[in-house]
Amino acid sequence: MNYISTRDKSVSLTGAQAILQGLSRDGGLLVPDAFPTLELEEIGQLAPLTYPQRAAQIMSLFLEDFSKNELIKFAQAAYGPAKFDGGDAAPLLQVGDTFFLELWHGPTSAFKDIALQMLPRFLSASLEKTGETRDVCILVATSGDTGKAALEGFRDVPRTKIVVFYPRDGVSDVQKLQMMTQEGGNVAVCSVVGNFDDAQTGVKQIFSDTAFRDSLDAGGYFLSSANSINWGRLLPQIVYYFSSYCDLVNSEIIEPGEEINFCVPTGNFGNILAGYYAKKMGLPIKKLICASNSNNVLTDFIRTGTYDRRREFFTTTSPSMDILVSSNLERLLFDLSGGDDKLVAGYMNALNTDGVYTVSPEILAQLQSLFDCGMINDPLTKQTIGRVFREQGYLMDTHTAVAYGVYDEYRAATGDKTPTVVVSTASPFKFADAVIEALGGNADGGGFELIDALETLGGVSAPVPLKSLRGKQIRFDAVTDKDKMLGVVREFLV
Numbered sequence: 001m002n003y004i005s006t007r008d009k010s011v012s013l014t015g016a017q018a019i020l021q022g023l024s025r026d027g028g029l030l031v032p033d034a035f036p037t038l039e040l041e042e043i044g045q046l047a048p049l050t051y052p053q054r055a056a057q058i059m060s061l062f063l064e065d066f067s068k069n070e071l072i073k074f075a076q077a078a079y080g081p082a083k084f085d086g087g088d089a090a091p092l093l094q095v096g097d098t099f100f101l102e103l104w105h106g107p108t109s110a111f112k113d114i115a116l117q118m119l120p121r122f123l124s125a126s127l128e129k130t131g132e133t134r135d136v137c138i139l140v141a142t143s144g145d146t147g148k149a150a151l152e153g154f155r156d157v158p159r160t161k162i163v164v165f166y167p168r169d170g171v172s173d174v175q176k177l178q179m180m181t182q183e184g185g186n187v188a189v190c191s192v193v194g195n196f197d198d199a200q201t202g203v204k205q206i207f208s209d210t211a212f213r214d215s216l217d218a219g220g221y222f223l224s225s226a227n228s229i230n231w232g233r234l235l236p237q238i239v240y241y242f243s244s245y246c247d248l249v250n251s252e253i254i255e256p257g258e259e260i261n262f263c264v265p266t267g268n269f270g271n272i273l274a275g276y277y278a279k280k281m282g283l284p285i286k287k288l289i290c291a292s293n294s295n296n297v298l299t300d301f302i303r304t305g306t307y308d309r310r311r312e313f314f315t316t317t318s319p320s321m322d323i324l325v326s327s328n329l330e331r332l333l334f335d336l337s338g339g340d341d342k343l344v345a346g347y348m349n350a351l352n353t354d355g356v357y358t359v360s361p362e363i364l365a366q367l368q369s370l371f372d373c374g375m376i377n378d379p380l381t382k383q384t385i386g387r388v389f390r391e392q393g394y395l396m397d398t399h400t401a402v403a404y405g406v407y408d409e410y411r412a413a414t415g416d417k418t419p420t421v422v423v424s425t426a427s428p429f430k431f432a433d434a435v436i437e438a439l440g441g442n443a444d445g446g447g448f449e450l451i452d453a454l455e456t457l458g459g460v461s462a463p464v465p466l467k468s469l470r471g472k473q474i475r476f477d478a479v480t481d482k483d484k485m486l487g488v489v490r491e492f493l494v
Contacts, residue, residue, distance in 0.1 A: 001032050002014060002032075002033050003015065003031060003032050004032075005026055006028040006031060008024065008028060008135055011025075011030075016063075016065050016125075016129040016130050017358075018127045019119075019131055019231060021049045022207075022225035027204070027248040028255075028341070029334075029345070029372075032231075037280040037282045040075050043282065046058075047250055047466055048331060051079050051088065051089045052079045055239045056072040056075045058242060059075075059153055059236065067177055068360060072375075073250065074122070077119070078121065078144055083117055084106050084113075090239075091246065092104065092421070093443070095388070095394045095428045099419065099421045100422050101244045104424065104425065107149075108152050108178060110145035110427070112148075112150070113149050113152075115149075115237055116149040116226060116233065116369070117153055117229070119230065120157045124157060126283075126387070128339075132223055132440055134220050135222075136159065136222055137160070137223055138160060138223075139162075140164045140203070140225065140226045141202065142177040144319050144430075145209060145320050145426060145430075146228075147175075150226040151187050151189070151421070152182070153226070155187060155188060157186070157435045163188045163488065165190055165480075166192065166422070167196050168193055168197075168479055171319050172319060172433070174450075174469075179474065179476065182475065188476065188492045189475075189476035190476065191478070192479075193480070195313050197324050199257045202482050205485075207223055207225070209480045216493070220384070222291075228270030228327070229327050229328070234277075239286075240276050240437060242278055255267075259285065259286035260285060260419045260420065260421060261288070262289065263406060263420060264288065265291045265425055266321065267295075267323040267401040269298065271425070272371075273329075282343075284311065286416075286418050287372050287416070287418070288370060288372075290411055291373070291374060291376075291402050291406035292406075292418075293316045293318045293321045293322070294316055294326055294378065297311065297326065299374060299375045303368075303373065305359045305364035308355065309324040317381060317382070317398045318378075318381060318399045318402050319459045320425070325351070328356065330347075332384035333347060336367060347359070356415070360438035375406065375421075376402055383405075384402075384438075388404065388441065389439060395428050396424060396428055396435075397426045397427060397431050397435065399431075400423075400424040427462075427466065430453055431451070432451055435454055451466060
């Protein structure tokens with residue numbers, strides 16, 4: 001299996017090459033040139049396996065230049081009890097008649113750990129497999145959780161450096177504190193005046209700067225990415241869709257072959273795209289429900305076929321979804337268009353120059369057959385958190401609440417009684433102020449006071465990685481304008 005660009009199918013890279021490069025030189029995203037499929041019997045064979053074993057089995061289908069022994073070793077190290085609470089990377093919890101796939105039991109209390117505990121292992125091995133002599137500089141734009149997860153995953157990994165940019169006023173206090181106190185000798189963090197799209201655009205511009213890339217090459221470095229534009233970051237996310245299905249079968253909640261839904265809080269479209277790829281591989285998924293906050297560009301797109309980023313940007317209580325340019329949607333468009341790279345390149349060029357594009361009626365019909373969608377605003381998000389806690393005793397973060405609120409509306413509108421998994425993407429303690437307010441408490445005070453207050457209100461203990469932030473030294477408090485991000489990277493590498 002090789003990897004091709006969504007904007008130029010003549011590009012062809014091995015799995016290791018695709019992981020190292022991250023983004024195609026033409027600006028496109030790298031995708032497999034063919035997708036493996038699993039029969040129901042093969043999915044059933046995953047059921048008795050541990051999560052690391054399931055992960056190695058799924059990922060081996062896409063990484064032919066990695067041995068199964070390598071992949072199981074990587075997965076056991078990434079998802080073992082030293083990294084995840086109790087050694088269960090993706091526990092499934094039933095609350096009433098809904099299932100929550102909790103993906104936040106890792107070292108940074110967010111679902112990004114699932115992928116970013118694997119990616120550094122992929123990347124280090126890929127350096128050796130390709131005979132690459134240069135070191136790698138990882139560039140990351142984050143709306144909150146990716147940054148910390150990437151920093152933690154790549155901390156002191158040999159032959160790597162990592163620079164993370166985040167919007168100065170677009171992340172929670174706890175997320176900011178996690179990044180500002182990051183340990184490691186190969187890391188750098190800088191906030192950007194602007195929103196996440198400004199930071200993401202700045203990173204893409206650095207990737208496409210040929211002169212800078214040449215100067216890095218002369219200095220013994222090349223650029224790669226830990227955002228979900230990197231296939232090595234997206235691939236591990238496919239696993240937990242299969243894993244949760246296996247857990248439902250093991251619990252005798254569903255029969256093998258029975259369809260289920262997933263409702264996913266969505267910003268950059270990577271998480272729900274992994275679910276689409278799982279369905280494409282044969283997982284019995286009926287609907288993928290795309291849940292948006294007030295930045296509902298994806299909801300509007302699914303309903304109309306027009307993607308229009310020319311709209312007001314909202315800073316919400318679910319900041320990891322505060323995105324107007326959803327990069328991974330490009331991969332879906334490539335797939336739904338039958339691999340029409342010229343069509344996709346045209347859409348992306350229109351988005352870049354005009355801020356809008358409209359897909360063909362054929363693509364829209366496919367899109368609407370696969371996905372449903374909805375959005376809820378901040379007041380409804382808080383109402384959802386409070387209601388579920390009062391009625392079910394379950395405490396959720398703001399992003400998970402967006403998904404559950406959208407699922408509630410979907411269920412009421414459609415009457416669909418298909419077993420549904422809500423993908424829970426972060427600990428409620430990462431967004432403690434909003435959760436406290438939703439529970440009727442006082443959210444005054446700083447990050448640690450809020451964590452203490454939520455422990456009292458919620459009757460649960462905060463994750464150890466968050467509680468251990470107390471007393472840590474602030475290392476990174478730099479701020480830059482969006483047009484000066486290149487200088488930050490250049491100075492770090494000198």
